[in-house]
Amino acid sequence: MTETSAILDLSAHLPVDTFQLQIRKPGTDTPIGWVIELAGPAHPQTIALNNESTRDAIDKEKAIEFAQVNGRKWKTEDETVADRRRQNVTKVCRRIIGWSPNPTFTIVSLEPIPFTLENAVDLFLRPQLGSFFVQVTDYLTSERAFTRPSSQT
Numbered sequence: 001m002t003e004t005s006a007i008l009d010l011s012a013h014l015p016v017d018t019f020q021l022q023i024r025k026p027g028t029d030t031p032i033g034w035v036i037e038l039a040g041p042a043h044p045q046t047i048a049l050n051n052e053s054t055r056d057a058i059d060k061e062k063a064i065e066f067a068q069v070n071g072r073k074w075k076t077e078d079e080t081v082a083d084r085r086r087q088n089v090t091k092v093c094r095r096i097i098g099w100s101p102n103p104t105f106t107i108v109s110l111e112p113i114p115f116t117l118e119n120a121v122d123l124f125l126r127p128q129l130g131s132f133f134v135q136v137t138d139y140l141t142s143e144r145a146f147t148r149p150s151s152q153t
């Protein structure tokens with residue numbers, strides 16, 4: 001390892017900024033025509049979300065430490081299962097940049113549903129859309145998420 005003239009450029013292995021996730025028919029590998037664009041790890045939306053989560057954790061740690069230093073008991077916030085689920089779904093939906101085409105779901109509306117964070121959270125909180133939500137979370141947490149296609153390496 002004393003050779004200093006070798007240059008190893010790993011730029012081609014950096015994650016892409018966004019990914020077009022083809023939503024599949026549940027239980028199959030068949031695309032249904034709905035594409036959800038997701039923000040990669042270096043995308044401004046993801047960075048903002050990560051910074052916010054870290055700030056929240058720091059604030060909570062400070063509050064707990066302050067309570068302990070002052071001899072007070074730390075009282076956790078009252079939170080329902082629904083509150084926690086909404087919080088988790090919202091975090092995932094904040095990684096969505098958009099979708100195309102605007103889907104219709106008769107359980108929600110006969111009109112096409114445009115992408116907004118509020119619409120995404122409302123849809124993905126519905127148990128009937130769980131299989132679509134799982135596809136998004138599975139992609140975001142997969143080892144291969146946002147990797148460049150082989151042809152670009």
